[in-house]
Amino acid sequence: MKTTEQENFWSGEFGQEYTDRNTRDRAEWDDFYTQNWGLTKTEMNARFTTGWSPETRILEVGCNTGMQLRGLQDAGFTNLYGVELQPYAVEKAKQTTTNINIIQGSGFDLPFRDAYFDVVCTNGVLIHIAPDDLPKIMDEMVRCSSRYIWGFEYYNPELTAIPYRGNQGFLWKADYAALFQQRHPSLKQVKKELYPYVNASESGNVDYMYLLEKTA
Template sequence: MTQQEQFWAGDFGQSYTDRNTRDRAEWDDFYRQNWGLTKTEMNAAFLADLPRDARILEVGCNTGMQLRGLQDMGFTNLYGVELQPYAVEKAKQQTQYINIIQGSGFELPFRDGFFDLVCTNGVLIHIAPDDLPRIMGEMVRCSRQYIWGFEYYSPSLTSVPYRGNEGFLWKADYAALFQQQSPELTLEKQTLYPYVNQAESGNQDVMYLLRKK
């Protein structure tokens, strides 16, 4: 396991899961308070035309909140991979008809092109830069058509202190990093979402959709 995987699989990861487990209404309220839009509204802006039977994998799904949101949008063929066993158990308690398994994004247990879309939500930001090619390569390998993400944004790769820890959080232009590694990807859509308190924090996130040629 990488240093980051060990970090998230242990007590720190469990505390994160406990802090960030929300019901559907709280989940949308959290996004509305921080970005002025619900996550459901953000997702709909990118996936409105995707067939509802598309096979979707979320890498690093934690307790499955994003997958539950997609299920409420009508998507029926949903999968998640989560490193932390504690989060997987909570996900199974809180979801129905969603395939969630314990595993690593560095070794996705699926055949090439098995999914129509593979995505992350606030996961690549916790992957050390030297390890990004591994997880990105696995995501591209398993996707037949789309890579979709929602991550912290910066034009250049920047390390960010995280709850008193160094080496566990970064921000970057992740869509561009995907394209540098996999030139067959084209950028279909990208939207920056500044925080409501952006004037104070200076932070913004990005949602992007990449398509395989």
Template sequence: MKQTEQETFWSGEFGQQYTDRNTRDREEWDNFYQQNWGLTKSEMNARFASGWSSETRILEVGCNTGMQLRGLQDAGFTNLYGVELQPYAVEKAKQTTQHINIIQGSGFDLPFRDDFFDVVCTNGVLIHIAPDDLPKIMDEMVRCSRRYIWGFEYYSPELSSIPYRGNEGFLWKADYAALFQQRHPSLKLVKQELYPYVNTSESGNVDYMYLLEKTA
């Protein structure tokens, strides 16, 4: 499958720089979220994943070096998978994770059978998918999930493009839960929380976490 413009951009040198810039150990990872949103990512995750069995099979699409997966592992989940486009990030993930199944691949063509996972999630990944390509990755995520779609992304009521480090056409914000439901009307919104930035340099921006459930 031919790479999109965004895939080429993120799998190259810019993506490597992003990985080096954003790779954190567990304590730094939670501190980063605490400083920006007033909650650790572990606390956010617990609000949505509470009550799930430790054996819940979870796939993260665009897992980078596996920080979210390590956080879920520390929370007691044992059946964790990740798909990451960037080979450099996959190699770094293999150095920093244990007993997590991380492979190199594209969210547009997930190498898993239908309904293989209980949960398929993204964390700051859909924001980097061009709007015309969103249906492809959303369809793949829904196909591979038996029950839940879980996301943490930049939020805006309307889809809008924003510059990213001097580049145009590589970052968007939207109501991604609503876009999933427009594409797949059988998805039901189970839970959603908005997280305004408490970091003054990001004042006015909002991220959000959402959980959708398949009903058909």
């Protein structure tokens, strides 16, 4: 498979700097979300996972060092997997996680059989995928899920490119749930919540969490 410009960007030095800049312990992770959105990621997750069995098999695509997976583990989930493009982040994840299956790989070619997971999710990953490449990663996520697609991404009603730390072509905001449904009409929306930034410097920006369910 041809490596994309974004894959090269994130697997290199910039990606390593991102990992170092955004690696937090559990308390710092929840505090970061409280400062930015007014509630913890643990609280956000709980609103979407209520009623799920602890044995629910969950795959996070683009898990970085596994902070979201550790949060889910602390919430009682025991069957957790992650795929991360950047080898540096995978090595750091192995140092900070236990009993979580994290491997190096690409979301464009997930090394799992069809419908292997109950849930396939992303957290701030689709926003860094070029629009022309979104169909491939979305298809792979849907292929590997038997039931749910779950996401937390930068929200905008229309797909919009925005600069990222002085770089162009590496960050977009969109209604990713709607894009999933356009690509896969059998997906139905179970839940969606918008989370406006509380930081004045981010005024007007919104992230959101969504849960889609396969109906066919």
